[in-house]
Amino acid sequence: MSETESAMSPPDPEASERRDMALFTQRNLEKFLPLHDTIAAGRSAFSVCWPGLVFPQAWFLYRKMYGWAAFACVTPLLVTSIHAFGGYGNVLAYAPALAAISGRRLYVGGARRTIARIRAAEPDEAAAEDVIRRAGGVSIAGAVIGALFFIAAVSIGSRTGVYVGLKTAP
């Protein structure tokens, strides 16, 4: 195929999606790309996210998944503090762990949606790539905040015997 032919041929959407995903993910791409490919092929995908399971808050914050980070931080606190949950509170406190174990799947799904939104809103290629790069990547500050959270939670957990939960509202 000549250079002219290559320039004239329409861009391969799959390759373009993979490039966007790489731009978005930036670090540890090899962990996310297979998941992305499986989802792009229309199949269901899952991969255990060990760092997410062990450090849910820190991992979500590191990956800029702020909504999930809030879910992981707040759920144990609320379900054990709000009396309406009664005895189910301590069981529900483990819900974030379930979310965190599928963290990679959540990340790739969220990334694909974000990329699609950016592509739809930004016709200029260079600008779109810049926004995708900013939307993705990792947050070191987020990881530090998450680590602080982890230390505080372990300290409380070891005192109360409840998974990052508080028996009473502080």
Added chain:
Amino acid sequence: MNAFLASPFAAQPAALLVGLLLAWLVMRLGRGAFPLRLFGAAMSIGAVMGTLILFLETPFELHANPHGFSPFTIAFVFAGLPEEAAKMIGVYFLLRPYYLNRNSHDLVLAAASLALGFALLENMLYISAAGENWGRLALTRALTAVPFHMFLGLSGGYAIARADLSASRLGRWPRILAAWAGLGILHAAYDLSLFLLKGEAAAPPVVGRVANGLGLAPATMLYALMLGALAVICVMALVSLWRLDRPPFLRIERATNRAAETRSVRVLLSRGAGVVAAVALIAPSLIALVISGAFAYLVDQGFALLWVAVGAVCPIAAGVMLLAFPPSPPFKRMPLAWRRGLGWGSVLAAGLALFAVERWGQQPFRDMLAASQTVRGVESDLKGDHEAAIRAYDRALANNPDFIDALAKRGAANANLEKFDLALADFDQAILLRPDNPELLFQRSEIHRNLHQAWAVIADLDRAIEIAPTSSSLWAARAQAHMEVRDIAKAQSDIAQSERLGPRDPMMLRVMSVLLLEHGDIEGAMQALDADLQANPNDAAALFSRGRLWLYQQEPGKAAMDFERSGQVLTFLYPSLWRFLAGARLGEDPAPELATKLSAATDAKWPLPVARYYLGKITAAEARAAATTDDERCEADFYAAEWMLEQGKTEPARPGLETAAEECPVDFIEYEGARAELRRLDHEAKAAAAAAAK
């Protein structure tokens, strides 16, 4: 309906409702261009930072405060400065680099949203912890704490946006740090006044001195401090928004593609919706401000109504934001006929308003007067001047005879003066008006207890428990009442339930200790009190009880320490009498200390004659003759017998102890003391007999 409102399921939506209104305000301030996803991310980061602060504070147990941090330390070191730091860290390190943050407007509104997320999390926890009183707390926080947090966040966001425009990276940090310190101090000033007003901590002497210097009551000064902090932050937030529309910032206009907006978004962003909401916020708040101002001017000590103004500041600021920063261009000038119609309509409305005030305004005014006079009564109560407090409550009830707060507080003041019949009449009236209030029933049960009407105590507590079955204190109180009628099985069952509901409840632990002591289990009783003091180190009643247990166990040194500590808090003379006995058992001369206490006593109430007897100023017979009731006579017998015991006159002491054990009511400490001493004497007599037999 009442059951629904008392339900914890209703509390959480109510905690979030104010968030919806403030989110709408943020969207309007963003003129429809503020990305909803940025709002969501900011709220999430706010919740994360809020949880982080709560978790970091948890090891210090600020609620029980076993480390004895001063209110200043809690307000500044644990609340104001770290909470504002957490918000600004979230804004600077997480929101600033966020891809949807495109300009200074976005950053400032995202900072406000972050603070809103932080505040809503706090709101849910506080309201959940408030139990059935959540409604009042939800309303108070919706008017004050939640918008206060949001405006602090907005101002912090503005400071970061402004610092971002500095030429150098180094130049921005002094600005950011100065803003953090300023906002942290404002936040701490608000929290400090709140802690002290809620009575969560004793006011440091400096508060009293400053208030005296200003010629204000301490509570009034604290409300003024709170009002000042709210007013300053509202003005800062308004100025921040005003400056955002001017250079060096770029003014952001509402998107031109209005057709893309849905109908509901158009309505929410319309100028009309903003005007309606602003009027709804500003009008009642202004009325409240005017009334509290008029009170301050017209009524002696009228500053007591400053709390009304506290609730009005943030709604006015929110209303001004709605009017001054509209998402749409201003209305076109109305035609002349419309303007005339509006003018005449306003005159008519003013006339109708005057008529309404004249016709129906009197009672609300009287209610406010009653509230003001009740606040004055509470201030007198806090100073220990219950007579003056009762006069204030009388005036409040003259304005509104059904003012529950004044009735209940007058009842409590009468009880403090031992006018139990009057107290009972007040609580009867209050309960007639509010039959489903467990707090009133509990307070009346305490009056019945003082009148030794044990079955009436149980009846009140039965009803109170029916209404509030999750209150561990009510179960503990009923356990004590059952003990008084010698129904030990029911007492044990009640205390077990109380322990299940509140294993650290001080009242439960104290009653459990009494119950164990009744069974002769001094060790168990001691453990219960230790647990109480571990959870509540400043529980003076528990210290007093533990001191007595130490004395029964022949540990006068430890007993003396507990009596000393409890005597510093408890206002009555009994801990000093027991400190005297412990001192005598230690071989000290306890008379000077008791004499000092006696000279400080302002009234000649019982047990003053017992103290005078201990000091050798009168005889035991004279002390007994000074007793006016059977209760006082049984106490006179007990303390005389105790003094004989200290002097080694064991046998002469025994009849006095036996009389006290028979005649004192079961809930009296002298009953408990007489039985413990008799057990000890019996034990010693048996040991002596056994030794003699050997």
